[in-house]
Amino acid sequence: MESxxxxxxxxxxxxxxxxxxxxxxxxxxxxxxxDRKPLGRFLSWSSDRTGISxxxxxxxREERGQSSGVSEGTESGRDVGWGRVCVxxxxxxxKADSRSLSLAHxxxxxxxxxxxxxxxxxxxxxxxxxxxxxxxxxxxLRALTAHLQHVGGxxxxxxxxxxxxxxxITALGEVVDCLPRLEILDLSWNSSxxxxxxxxxxxxxxxxLRELHLVACQLTAADAAALGxxxxxxxxxxxxxVSCNPQLSQDGDNNGFMELASxxxxxxxxxxxxxxxxxxxxxxxxxxxxxxxxxxSVRELDLSCNxxxxxxxxxLTLHLGHLTHLxxxxxxxxxxxxxxxxxxxxxLPSLTALxxxxxxxxxxxxxxxxxxxxxxxxxxxxxxxxxSCSLNEESYTAFxxxxxxxxxxxxxxxxxxxxxxxxxxxxxxxSVILELRLSSCELTSDxxxxxxxxxxxxxxxxxxxxxxxxxxxxxxxxxxxxxAAGGLGSLEELDLSLRPxxxxxxxxxxxxxxxxxPRLPALTRLALQRWTMSSQERKQLDHSLRKRSILLExxxxxxxxxxxxxxxxQESPEGSQPEE
Numbered sequence: 001m002e003s004x005x006x007x008x009x010x011x012x013x014x015x016x017x018x019x020x021x022x023x024x025x026x027x028x029x030x031x032x033x034x035d036r037k038p039l040g041r042f043l044s045w046s047s048d049r050t051g052i053s054x055x056x057x058x059x060x061r062e063e064r065g066q067s068s069g070v071s072e073g074t075e076s077g078r079d080v081g082w083g084r085v086c087v088x089x090x091x092x093x094x095k096a097d098s099r100s101l102s103l104a105h106x107x108x109x110x111x112x113x114x115x116x117x118x119x120x121x122x123x124x125x126x127x128x129x130x131x132x133x134x135x136x137x138x139x140x141l142r143a144l145t146a147h148l149q150h151v152g153g154x155x156x157x158x159x160x161x162x163x164x165x166x167x168x169i170t171a172l173g174e175v176v177d178c179l180p181r182l183e184i185l186d187l188s189w190n191s192s193x194x195x196x197x198x199x200x201x202x203x204x205x206x207x208x209l210r211e212l213h214l215v216a217c218q219l220t221a222a223d224a225a226a227l228g229x230x231x232x233x234x235x236x237x238x239x240x241x242v243s244c245n246p247q248l249s250q251d252g253d254n255n256g257f258m259e260l261a262s263x264x265x266x267x268x269x270x271x272x273x274x275x276x277x278x279x280x281x282x283x284x285x286x287x288x289x290x291x292x293x294x295x296x297s298v299r300e301l302d303l304s305c306n307x308x309x310x311x312x313x314x315x316l317t318l319h320l321g322h323l324t325h326l327x328x329x330x331x332x333x334x335x336x337x338x339x340x341x342x343x344x345x346x347x348l349p350s351l352t353a354l355x356x357x358x359x360x361x362x363x364x365x366x367x368x369x370x371x372x373x374x375x376x377x378x379x380x381x382x383x384x385x386x387x388s389c390s391l392n393e394e395s396y397t398a399f400x401x402x403x404x405x406x407x408x409x410x411x412x413x414x415x416x417x418x419x420x421x422x423x424x425x426x427x428x429x430x431s432v433i434l435e436l437r438l439s440s441c442e443l444t445s446d447x448x449x450x451x452x453x454x455x456x457x458x459x460x461x462x463x464x465x466x467x468x469x470x471x472x473x474x475x476x477x478x479x480x481x482x483x484a485a486g487g488l489g490s491l492e493e494l495d496l497s498l499r500p501x502x503x504x505x506x507x508x509x510x511x512x513x514x515x516x517x518p519r520l521p522a523l524t525r526l527a528l529q530r531w532t533m534s535s536q537e538r539k540q541l542d543h544s545l546r547k548r549s550i551l552l553e554x555x556x557x558x559x560x561x562x563x564x565x566x567x568x569x570q571e572s573p574e575g576s577q578p579e580e
Contacts, residue, residue, distance in 0.1 A: 085119050092106045103116070104158070106131075130158040132160035139168060141165075146175075157184070159172075165192050173200040176204055191217060194245065196223075198223045202227075205234055214245070219242060231264060248278040270295055271298060274300070282312025289315055301323070302330040324353065328355065329351070329356070331362070345371050352380075363388070373399065387413050406433065417441035433462065436466050438471070443468065445478030452478075465493045483515070496528055497529035498529065505533070524550060
């Protein structure tokens with residue numbers, strides 16, 4: 001009875017189940033069926049074929065799952081790290097690049113530098129690191145150098161103008177051996193490097209180093225001697241730039257610089273030597289000259305802005321002819337005398353590879369232009385600037401013989417050009433000239449009309465830079481003709497500024513300029529300083545530039561420069577008034 005009642009109760013209970021109970025029971029049966037490893041049973045035929053039991057197969061699958069989890073965890077960690085890098089760079093307005101990290105001019109703080117250091121481990125492929133022009137990180141460089149071992153493949157390291165301290169240089173010197181592939185090191189514009197701090201950096205030089213830049217680091221003669229030892233230990237060094245260190249050769253007996261000059265004889269790979277504004281003297285040139293005969297690979301030699309070599313250039317030219325591959329020689333602003341220029345002229349025929357010669361800002365050069373031009377390999381010349389050289393009519397005519405080959409023509413601060421520009425313009429060759437600089441040349445309206453005619457003929461179709469500043473003597477009709485001519489489709493920079501002490505309205509030709517702007521698609525800089533305009537004209541100019549990425553330099557009413565624009569006050573190259 002009981003059993004019958006019990007069976008009846010169970011059957012009766014089943015008859016009374018709700019639809020929800022039925023549905024839930026089906027779900028439970030399906031879930032329990034899944035727990036019985038149906039995949040293993042479905043694929044049991046593969047286990048049989050391989051001789052692996054079903055249980056062993058499941059164990060192997062579990063092990064593979066664990067190892068896969070470790071791999072996925074590693075990849076996930078890398079992804080998270082790269083994500084941190086991207087967020088950090090995005091905050092600074094930069095795009096992430098696994099091989100190049102450029103953070104120049106980012107106003108980095110010590111905290112930023114610390115965070116950057118911790119992110120280097122996620123950049124194992126990094127080849128270029130640039131944190132230049134971040135003056136707030138000075139004194140904190142260890143926060144970065146402590147992590148440089150994670151980026152041993154770095155080839156380029158730039159730390160320009162970071163207000164590095166002696167401790168920073170020491171910290172860098174301690175880890176530089178972690179960068180075995182380092183090729184370019186730029187520490188320019190850090191004044192604390194000079195006076196002894198450089199010694200701690202030079203202890204472990206990398207043989208791979210090809211370029212060393214130490215511009216404006218307040219290097220002393222003692223530093224010059226230390227550099228001499230470094231140069232001898234760098235077989236691959238091709239570029240040495242120690243410009244703007246006026247104390248480099250200024251000791252009592254000049255021994256420091258002489259050690260550096262002597263060590264250059266071991267720099268067989270040297271191609272570029274820049275000694276601009278290093279306080280060189282005639283004795284310095286003699287020491288340097290002694291190494292030139294074993295440096296045939298030098299292609300660029302910059303001795304500019306060393307006024308104390310005046311009268312002693314012959315000490316250098318004695319062996320300068322050995323530089324048979326020399327392409328660029330810069331002697332601007334060296335107060336060259338007539339005897340210096342004669343010594344230079346004698347050696348020029350030996351420099352058959354020369355493409356650039358800069359004797360600008362040497363007033364004596366204006367009297368010997370013809371013999372210089374006669375001695376130059378004109379077919380190869382690209383730059384021969386003669387700005388601020390006291391040109392006369394004869395020298396200006398002689399210069400025109402070199403113009404057809406030049407990529408850059410610069411006769412700024414030469415009053416002889418005014419009224420005679422046609423002579424120079426008629427010598428220009430189409431698609432050759434890239435820069436034309438005629439600042440403070442007392443140009444006339446006729447000169448600008450000649451320039452307009454040349455533009456119409458397409459001679460200046462490749463021109464990128466046109467400097468017509470400080471030529472307020474030209475009339476409105478000349479400016480209007482120039483802007484209406486066209487033919488300047490490649491122009492990137494146009495300077496029309498007036499002298500700082502003058503001003504003039506531009507209403508007569510502004511409309512011609514506005515019409516010309518659409519035909520100047522490459523323009524990135526337009527200088528209109530000291531030209532005045534009404535508020536309505538200013539609005540028209542803004543309207544023409546509103547969708548263009550053009551740096552506009554102009555003076556707001558009252559003589560102030562608008563805060564959103566950059567002011568450039570151009571002065572005579574020698575810091576004096578232009579020649580009259």
